Amino acid sequence: MAKPQPGPPLWLLAEVTYACPLHCPYCSNPTELGDKTDEIDTQTWLDTLSQARELGAVQLGFSGGEPLLRQDLEMMVKHASDLGFYTNLITSGIGLTEKRIKALKEAGLAHIQLSFQGASPDINDLVGQRKHSFAHKQKIARLVKQYDYPMVLNFCITATNIHEIQEILELATELNADFVELATVQYYGWAYLNRDELLPTKTQLEEAEAKVNAYRDAQTSGPKFIFVTPDYYETRPKACMNGWGSTFLTVTPDGTALPCHSARMLPLQFPNVKDTSLEKIWYGETDFAYFRGDDWMPSPCKTCEEKDKDFGGCRCQAYMLTGDMHKTDPVCDKSPNHHLIQAAIAKAGHSQKTLVYRDPKNAIPISIAETE
Amino acid sequence: MSALSLNPLYRLQFEKAQDCYVLLFPEGMVKLNPSAAEILLQVDGNKDETAIVAALRAKFPDAPEDMDADIADFVAKATENNWITHG
Numbered sequence: 001m002a003k004p005q006p007g008p009p010l011w012l013l014a015e016v017t018y019a020c021p022l023h024c025p026y027c028s029n030p031t032e033l034g035d036k037t038d039e040i041d042t043q044t045w046l047d048t049l050s051q052a053r054e055l056g057a058v059q060l061g062f063s064g065g066e067p068l069l070r071q072d073l074e075m076m077v078k079h080a081s082d083l084g085f086y087t088n089l090i091t092s093g094i095g096l097t098e099k100r101i102k103a104l105k106e107a108g109l110a111h112i113q114l115s116f117q118g119a120s121p122d123i124n125d126l127v128g129q130r131k132h133s134f135a136h137k138q139k140i141a142r143l144v145k146q147y148d149y150p151m152v153l154n155f156c157i158t159a160t161n162i163h164e165i166q167e168i169l170e171l172a173t174e175l176n177a178d179f180v181e182l183a184t185v186q187y188y189g190w191a192y193l194n195r196d197e198l199l200p201t202k203t204q205l206e207e208a209e210a211k212v213n214a215y216r217d218a219q220t221s222g223p224k225f226i227f228v229t230p231d232y233y234e235t236r237p238k239a240c241m242n243g244w245g246s247t248f249l250t251v252t253p254d255g256t257a258l259p260c261h262s263a264r265m266l267p268l269q270f271p272n273v274k275d276t277s278l279e280k281i282w283y284g285e286t287d288f289a290y291f292r293g294d295d296w297m298p299s300p301c302k303t304c305e306e307k308d309k310d311f312g313g314c315r316c317q318a319y320m321l322t323g324d325m326h327k328t329d330p331v332c333d334k335s336p337n338h339h340l341i342q343a344a345i346a347k348a349g350h351s352q353k354t355l356v357y358r359d360p361k362n363a364i365p366i367s368i369a370e371t372e
Numbered sequence: 373m374s375a376l377s378l379n380p381l382y383r384l385q386f387e388k389a390q391d392c393y394v395l396l397f398p399e400g401m402v403k404l405n406p407s408a409a410e411i412l413l414q415v416d417g418n419k420d421e422t423a424i425v426a427a428l429r430a431k432f433p434d435a436p437e438d439m440d441a442d443i444a445d446f447v448a449k450a451t452e453n454n455w456i457t458h459g
Contacts, residue, residue: 008389010401056389059401086383086396110383111398150381152398178381179398 003292008056009249009282012085013261016045016073017065017253021094023129023357024117026156026198027190029065030264038254042072044274046079048251051278053083057249060085063261065253068095074107081108088113090154093140094133101140105147112144113152118160119167127160129357141175153177153223157184157208158198159349165208169215169225177223182212184230188262190358192320195344196351202233204349232341236306237313237329244291244311249282257281257288262316266325291315298326300334373420374459376447382455384412395455411446415456421447 018033040048049060060080067073068091080087089104090113101112116137117127124134144151153172157165165182172180184205187195200208212227231238241248241260250258255273258264268287271280281288290296294307301312312318313329321330321340330337378384383396384404393409395402404412410431414424424447425440432439450456 056387058387058389058394058396059399061399084385086401088399110396113398148380150398 003289003295006246006282006292009052009247009278010057011059011061011248012049012052012057013061013063013248013250014045014049014067014076015063015065015250015252015261016067016070016076019069020064020066020092020358021069021130022066022092022117022133023359024127024156025190025194025355025357026127026158026185027358028186028188028262029358030189030262031193034254040253040255040274042075044255045072045076048255048273048278049076049080049085050083051273052249053080053085055278055282058084058086059088061088061090063090066092066095068100074100074103077104077109078107081110086110091115092128092133093137094130096140096143098143101143101147101149105149109149111150111152113154114141114144115154115156116168116171117156119155119164119171123161123164127158129359138175141177145176150178151176152179152181154181154183157182157200159200159204160198160355162200162204162208165211166215169212172225173222180223180225181228182208182225183228186230187232188265188316188320190356194355196347197353197355199230199232199344199348201349202345205229205233231314231317231331232345234331235333237310237317237331239310240314240317240329244315245282245289246292249278259288259291260316265316266319268325296326298328300332301328304334373422375418375420376415376424376456376458377417378412378415379454379457384409407442408446408450411443412450412455 017039018029019036062073062076067089077087087109088111089109093114114137116124118124121134125131141151141153153175155168168182184200185191185198191198209227212225216225245259248260250261251273252258252264256264256270257273258270264270268290271286271288297307297312301307313331315325317329317331318327319325322337327337328335330340332338381397384393385396387394390403393404395404410428411424414427419427425443428439428443429435451458
């Protein structure tokens with residue numbers, strides 16, 4: 001049976017570099033970080049943005065790694081903004097200065113999302129492995145508001161910083177954020193490597209959520225807080241990417257086009273913008289379309305009445321946990337592999353291992369067969 | 373009544389690919405139906421609700437009587453969603 005034809009790709013995530021001045025152990029980037037020399041050049045990015053807009057994409061995220069490390073970022077923002085994209089900069093704030101905030105504003109940047117790793121210098125600078133970054137981020141947050149950007153603060157919540165939730169709520173209010181994502185991290189890339197150390201216990205999560213709810217109830221103004229629970233504590237999987245290849249298109253630093261930023265780990269051959277048009281990538285018959293529709297679904301998804309709600313969950317999670325990307329996401333309690341999630345939960349709060357910080361020197365090399 | 377303005381967090385724009393107006397905000401989008409779009413297009417920081425009703429009456433003289441109530445409902449909803457601010 002033919003796969004369903006999708007609507008336009010509404011969201012383009014431009015991962016312009018995997019390089020990053022921070023070393024967060026929860027990073028969702030691949031543990032094989034690749035080589036900076038493989039990054040596609042400015043002109044290829046500009047062409048890619050034009051093609052995406054032509055296909056109907058309207059939201060554009062500049063991400064990474066740290067997108068500010070690309071010196072041509074302002075040029076890309078200007079081009080995207082002229083095309084009519086709503087441009088989002090997803091940044092750690094490291095490398096941001098008043099001069100660049102102003103230049104990005106002039107280039108038409110619509111919004112800045114700034115990440116924090118904690119609500120105190122001790123935790124924030126430890127998690128990101130960078131001294132004085134907490135002080136810098138606070139300064140940047142104030143400048144972002146001074147230049148009239150909508151500002152989203154993203155706090156990545158893990159077992160390392162979940163005890164600071166009250167201070168996080170207060171910090172976000174003091175910094176005058178518009179939206180605040182309290183995002184319990186998802187376990188991909190480096191975060192999967194460190195899962196046992198990062199996954200909060202159910203008790204920790206419930207306490208944190210109760211504090212967020214109490215704070216929200218007492219609010220009359222101030223930021224809108226969005227609390228994201230990790231899917232490990234759910235009994236149904238997330239509707240990953242709103243369905244494979246239905247809405248989202250990610251282009252990685254080397255030009256590979258993915259249905260989500262993690263999909264590179266799957267044993268599939270994804271097309272590249274260097275030699276394939278975005279139209280062909282989105283509407284063509286490459287592996288980009290592999291999990292569209294529900295023909296691929298195994299039992300229990302195939303006959304499940306909720307299959308149109310969660311689309312079988314996350315293909316990467318199924319692959320990481322079971323070794324087979326076609327299986328039902330083990331988060332689902334109907335999955336025969338759900339015990340894998342329960343085993344991970346049982347380990348939360350008991351790990352004796354130390355965190356592996358994201359660092360090229362810790363990166364897992366791409367295996368190359370050697371002859372003797 | 374005070375003048376209505378679009379919250380600067382939101383951007384209203386026509387999208388050819390979707391053939392409709394959308395409200396864009398950080399990492400999100402709301403697709404607007406034609407009536408919602410017509411009302412929001414009148415929200416310019418100068419007109420209050422009465423002036424918006426009058427402007428839409430002038431633009432759509434054949435609109436049914438209950439259009440005023442529909443506009444009031446939408447303005448209430450848009451205010452609750454923080455899309456528009458008063459005064």
